[in-house]
Amino acid sequence: MVSNLAKENFQNWIASWGKRHSSEISDFKETVYLIRKSPLTMVGLAVILILTIMAIFAPYIAPYDPVTMHLDNRLASPSRAHLLGTDELGRDILSRIIYGAGVALKIVLIVLAIDLPLGILLGLAAGYFGGWIDEIIMRTADIFMAFPRLILAMAIGTALGPSLRNTMIAIALTMWPVYARLARGETLSIKERTFIEAERALGTSNFRILVFNILPICISTLIVRATLDMGNIIRIAAGMSFLGLGAQPPTPDWGLMVSTGRNFLVNQWWVPTFPGFAILLAVFGFNLLGDGIRDISDPHLRRGRQ
Amino acid sequence: MAKEILLEIKDLRVNFYTYRGVVKALNGVNLKIYEGEFFGLVGETGCGKSVTASAVLNLVQNPGKIEEGEIFFKEKNLLKMNKEEIREKIRGKEITMIMQYPIAALNPVMNNGDQIAEALIANKNMNESEARKRTIKLLREVNIPEPEKIARQFPHQLSGGMAQRVMIAMMLSTEPSLLIADEPTTALDVSIQAQVLSLLKDLISKHKATVLLITHDLSVVAETCSRVGVMYAGDMVEVGTVDQIINNPQHPYTKGLIKAIPSDQSKELVEIRGSVPDLVNPPSGCRFHPRCDYAKPICKKEKPQVLQVEKDHMTACFLYEERHDKRSKEEYKGGANGRADSA
Amino acid sequence: MVKYVIKRLILFVIVIFGVVTITFFISHVIPADPVGAILGENAPQELVEKMERQLGLDLPLGQQYTRYLKGLINWNFGISLRTQKQVSEDLRVYFPATIELALLALLIAIIFGISIGIISAVKRNQWPDNASRVFSLVGISMPAFWLGLLFILILYYHLGLIPAGGRLSPSISSPPMVSGLYLLDSLIAGQFRTFWDALYHLLGPALVLGWIQTAYICRVTRSSMLEVLNEEYIRTARVKGLKEKVVIFKHAFRNASIPVLTMIGISFGYMLEGSVLTETVFGYPGLGRYAVNSFLSLDLNAVIGSVTLIAICYALSNLIVDLLYAALDPRIKY
Numbered sequence: 001m002v003s004n005l006a007k008e009n010f011q012n013w014i015a016s017w018g019k020r021h022s023s024e025i026s027d028f029k030e031t032v033y034l035i036r037k038s039p040l041t042m043v044g045l046a047v048i049l050i051l052t053i054m055a056i057f058a059p060y061i062a063p064y065d066p067v068t069m070h071l072d073n074r075l076a077s078p079s080r081a082h083l084l085g086t087d088e089l090g091r092d093i094l095s096r097i098i099y100g101a102g103v104a105l106k107i108v109l110i111v112l113a114i115d116l117p118l119g120i121l122l123g124l125a126a127g128y129f130g131g132w133i134d135e136i137i138m139r140t141a142d143i144f145m146a147f148p149r150l151i152l153a154m155a156i157g158t159a160l161g162p163s164l165r166n167t168m169i170a171i172a173l174t175m176w177p178v179y180a181r182l183a184r185g186e187t188l189s190i191k192e193r194t195f196i197e198a199e200r201a202l203g204t205s206n207f208r209i210l211v212f213n214i215l216p217i218c219i220s221t222l223i224v225r226a227t228l229d230m231g232n233i234i235r236i237a238a239g240m241s242f243l244g245l246g247a248q249p250p251t252p253d254w255g256l257m258v259s260t261g262r263n264f265l266v267n268q269w270w271v272p273t274f275p276g277f278a279i280l281l282a283v284f285g286f287n288l289l290g291d292g293i294r295d296i297s298d299p300h301l302r303r304g305r306q
Numbered sequence: 307m308a309k310e311i312l313l314e315i316k317d318l319r320v321n322f323y324t325y326r327g328v329v330k331a332l333n334g335v336n337l338k339i340y341e342g343e344f345f346g347l348v349g350e351t352g353c354g355k356s357v358t359a360s361a362v363l364n365l366v367q368n369p370g371k372i373e374e375g376e377i378f379f380k381e382k383n384l385l386k387m388n389k390e391e392i393r394e395k396i397r398g399k400e401i402t403m404i405m406q407y408p409i410a411a412l413n414p415v416m417n418n419g420d421q422i423a424e425a426l427i428a429n430k431n432m433n434e435s436e437a438r439k440r441t442i443k444l445l446r447e448v449n450i451p452e453p454e455k456i457a458r459q460f461p462h463q464l465s466g467g468m469a470q471r472v473m474i475a476m477m478l479s480t481e482p483s484l485l486i487a488d489e490p491t492t493a494l495d496v497s498i499q500a501q502v503l504s505l506l507k508d509l510i511s512k513h514k515a516t517v518l519l520i521t522h523d524l525s526v527v528a529e530t531c532s533r534v535g536v537m538y539a540g541d542m543v544e545v546g547t548v549d550q551i552i553n554n555p556q557h558p559y560t561k562g563l564i565k566a567i568p569s570d571q572s573k574e575l576v577e578i579r580g581s582v583p584d585l586v587n588p589p590s591g592c593r594f595h596p597r598c599d600y601a602k603p604i605c606k607k608e609k610p611q612v613l614q615v616e617k618d619h620m621t622a623c624f625l626y627e628e629r630h631d632k633r634s635k636e637e638y639k640g641g642a643n644g645r646a647d648s649a
Numbered sequence: 650m651v652k653y654v655i656k657r658l659i660l661f662v663i664v665i666f667g668v669v670t671i672t673f674f675i676s677h678v679i680p681a682d683p684v685g686a687i688l689g690e691n692a693p694q695e696l697v698e699k700m701e702r703q704l705g706l707d708l709p710l711g712q713q714y715t716r717y718l719k720g721l722i723n724w725n726f727g728i729s730l731r732t733q734k735q736v737s738e739d740l741r742v743y744f745p746a747t748i749e750l751a752l753l754a755l756l757i758a759i760i761f762g763i764s765i766g767i768i769s770a771v772k773r774n775q776w777p778d779n780a781s782r783v784f785s786l787v788g789i790s791m792p793a794f795w796l797g798l799l800f801i802l803i804l805y806y807h808l809g810l811i812p813a814g815g816r817l818s819p820s821i822s823s824p825p826m827v828s829g830l831y832l833l834d835s836l837i838a839g840q841f842r843t844f845w846d847a848l849y850h851l852l853g854p855a856l857v858l859g860w861i862q863t864a865y866i867c868r869v870t871r872s873s874m875l876e877v878l879n880e881e882y883i884r885t886a887r888v889k890g891l892k893e894k895v896v897i898f899k900h901a902f903r904n905a906s907i908p909v910l911t912m913i914g915i916s917f918g919y920m921l922e923g924s925v926l927t928e929t930v931f932g933y934p935g936l937g938r939y940a941v942n943s944f945l946s947l948d949l950n951a952v953i954g955s956v957t958l959i960a961i962c963y964a965l966s967n968l969i970v971d972l973l974y975a976a977l978d979p980r981i982k983y
Contacts, residue, residue, distance in 0.1 A: 148921050151956060151960070154941070158947070242926065265798055265806075276798065279792045280790055291786070
């Protein structure tokens with residue numbers, strides 16, 4: 001059994017950890033309080049939660065398999081057996097939408113997994129070292145930003161070949177400049193602050209300054225921005241799939257479902273409409289959350305409270 | 307000899323409805339300002355002085371609300387007037403206000419001259435060219451060099467002191483009866499402070515206006531004002547002439563403020579112990595009692611009423627009341643339960 | 650200020666150059682097998698080689714690049730494999746259509762976006778504000794192609810309020826070419842029937858594009874106004890006894906309008922992008938639909954032409970926004 005001394009030590013350690021990090025803890029408590037106070041943000045959070053549950057537990061929640069064709073039951077209108085009807089290959093639309101949540105979330109996560117580290121790296125380098133490194137990185141960013149996102153994504157997607165994987169790469173390539181710029185901006189503003197001078201006076205190496213002082217602030221700013229962008233990523237990916245450049249059949253991607261269902265718009269309106277509605281709800285949820293988080297992290301709002 | 311009362315505030319209560327709860331910012335403020343005087347309103351940050359000023363102009367910002375009270379200006383109750391009347395007749399014409407951060411208080415995309423002229427056109431019915439000429443004259447009056455050039459410039463091109471002069475020109479242009487100055491020199495360099503204050507004094511006597519000067523700095527008050535009101539946490543705790551307040555302070559808070567002024571003789575900085583209370587849950591009874599060295603049990607239970615110390619000198623404190631009043635000493639010690647609890 | 654303009658123009662030139670290079674890289678270096686896509690997998694070798702020569706794919710990369718640049722300067726992208734016409738010809742036909750659509754949508758967005766935004770800010774947290782916030786949030790979350798489909802379903806199939814597609818009905822011929830904008834040209838020529846017909850065809854796509862942009866502009870107007878309304882100088886304006894309308898429009902909105910103008914410029918850029926999906930859904934013959942078709946059929950020349958044109962327009966609108974911003978805000982010293 002664990003000795004009493006060890007237990008006591010552990011308790012002391014927890015108590016002292018609480019004291020040492022008391023400001024972070026109260027910050028966290030305040031954040032949670034503000035989130036709970038804002039109903040729209042809660043709704044956004046709820047939507048995201050539902051999507052995540054759908055994504056992870058799809059095989060257990062979805063009433064039918066998303067890819068098996070039932071050609072004898074094509075284009076059935078919504079009924080008790082198929083709550084949202086069936087598509088042109090007899091597949092249950094509700095099930096495909098549920099599985100589609102996973103596809104959508106996967107896209108968001110992978111795009112951000114590429115762009116956040118890439119953006120931070122390039123932004124930190126550009127901001128901290130300045131000079132020609134800064135010029136090259138920023139001009140390249142400007143050039144990428146000179147294309148409208150969808151057009152660039154389409155171009156890259158076409159060049160690489162239509163597939164979900166290439167769509168993700170394409171979208172990631174269109175969005176990194178934003179994060180690089182943001183990271184660079186934060187780096188520049190922090191770099192000039194006096195506490196960095198103090199660190200340098202103490203002889204801290206560049207690397208340590210970057211990692212321990214500048215990086216944490218960059219990360220939090222970029223994450224706030226990322227939550228704002230999540231909705232857009234889903235929307236652009238859906239657009240790509242709609243045009244045929246993204247997910248390929250039989251993947252249950254929402255954009256693809258709208259595209260293939262488009263031919264049946266008139267008489268079997270449910271086929272393209274419900275997947276599109278799913279896109280709307282998902283993007284809406286992410287935007288609500290993103291807005292909420294941005295409002296909460298706004299220092300004006302926090303400062304205004306006594 | 308009897309001076310007219312220009313502004314009288316009676317029992318003003320203002321609440322702010324915030325996320326954290328209801329902030330009881332003003333707890334029944336009473337104030338009298340006579341015509342032609344320079345009245346100083348002193349207190350710590352957060353005591354409600356600026357809220358009082360806003361209430362006079364009916365510009366209390368959301369989420370604040372004036373709950374109760376009366377504000378008599380030239381014998382009309384401002385709080386009973388409708389918004390349009392106040393805007394049309396009072397604001398800009400009779401009562402104006404200069405603020406703490408002058409550059410922020412000027413519209414960044416309008417040039418300085420236009421902003422002053424706007425006040426003249428709206429309130430004095432001048433046309434544009436008249437207003438422009440008057441503006442230049444006003445700028446000269448406030449000792450701004452090259453007024454034509456400054457008038458064409460924009461606020462961000464001005465220094466703090468110059469911007470405050472522009473504000474003073476703007477707010478005195480319409481010859482108001484009452485000028486409220488809300489911490490006008492707090493954000494300025496000390497040397498500029500003195501200049502602006504003396505300019506203000508000159509202009510006030512020239513235009514025959516009355517001034518309500520709000521500040522947290524007692525020394526500013528001592529230099530410029532004739533009468534002083536001391537506020538603490540939403541209450542007016544003492545009012546009197548500058549002489550009376552400085553030489554014969556009655557309220558413990560006032561005494562503390564005076565002691566806190568650093569002087570050549572003192573070796574240490576004397577402070578008032580404790581900190582400003584949370585106005586969502588203010589202390590019961592007299593709001594100062596947690597920080598008061600002389601607090602008695604009754605201070606926790608009841609709010610002291612305003613009593614007269616000498617002519618024109620009032621205070622609201624049980625300490626004074628105990629010494630000079632008819633209530634038995636017992637009432638100050640125990641209470642209905644006879645418990646002798648200390649503060 | 651002049652220094653800033655020069656710096657910005659130089660940046661513009663660099664960006665255009667970079668855009669052109671990247672487009673080249675994307676279209677010449679990356680694609681798998683454009684010839685195979687066009688001729689099919691089993692085309693005879695000589696045909697493949699002929700095609701390769703025609704497309705210039707047999708030359709070394711450097712020469713391809715110079716050939717490409719030379720063509721670009723002369724605004725010559727070669728022949729579209731799909732339409733068998735000069736790409737620059739196609740562009741001249743389709744580009745004004747998109748501009749017209751974008752301008753009409755922008756007009757709708759500005760009128761509704763700004764007014765709703767101002768009302769929202771002034772009546773903060775009351776029902777007009779809450780309703781507009783939900784509306785604009787839905788607006789920016791809306792997938793344009795889905796909204797377009799809904800419009801077509803309801804307004805075309807069920808209500809017959811908008812036409813099937815195209816810029817004009819089959820029976821009506823296009824007005825004499827002045828600007829390429831049918832609305833403008835028909836008014837100039839006095840052909841009112843043509844004018845209404847063109848407007849009728851623009852309605853669907855313009856409303857969809859406009860709805861989404863209204864949401865963006867409304868949000869920016871609202872947040873900008875809210876920020877400005879909290880500033881000290883608004884207090885000063887009220888203390889001066891100015892009428893509330895004057896405070897809101899002359900003092901608040903003039904300061905708030907700068908970010909709004911920036912957003913309008915950005916909106917125009919978004920619309921170049923949005924036109925892709927909207928035109929495809931509505932069958933509106935503009936640059937966006939042309940671009941999509943070129944991508945899908947791997948029509949290299951057309952891809953390069955349309956992407957280059959779109960990117961130039963986008964970069965140009967960003968440039969104008971930046972210059973406008975610097976001109977409008979007297980606080981900016983560059």
